[in-house]
Amino acid sequence: MIPQYLLGIMWNFKRFLLLSYLLLIIIKLICFQSFNTHMKKVVETRNAPSAIGPYSQAIIHNDIVYCSGQIALNPDSMEVVTGGIEEQTKQVMRNLDAVLKAAGTGFQNVLKCSIFLDSMDNFPLVNEIYGSFFAENPPARETVAVKTLPKNVKIEISCIAHI
Secondary structure (H helix, E strand, C coil), X not given: CCCHHHHHHHHHXXXXXXXXXXXXXXXXXXXXHHHHHCCCEXXXXXXXXXXXXXXXXXXXXXXXXXXXXXXXXXCCCCCECCCCHHHHHHHHHHHHHHHHHHCCCCHHHEEEEEEEECCHHHHHHHHHHHHCCCCCCCCEEEEEECCCCHHHCCEXXXXXXXX
């Protein structure tokens, strides 16, 4: 027969184990929830061209939006817009606007842009059109000329923004 004081100790030990187990479950849930808030979120919208390769239109991580490069594709037809650098630049900016809106932000929150041109001869006109989308506090930026761009377009722009 087990003495009464040992039964009391065993009962308290079982309660201790049960409470410890519940505490571990709570800690795991809190950590998992915290982990989930820091995971990346894929942004997708039909108002911009769908990805033409293994990439996302944008990714959100820690309230920062990383927009993939946009080219001058019409989102409805997935064809390059007709015309020259002016029409292509405007379409690229409309596409970026759609992706930023889908991510819950806009041009006012863009931190940095990267512009890729097929010719630096187009820089003045691109600069003028691009600048019209950033009325105040334009973001950081670089503009580089490259040999070719996807679908042989004249311009591609990517950006990073905050929410």
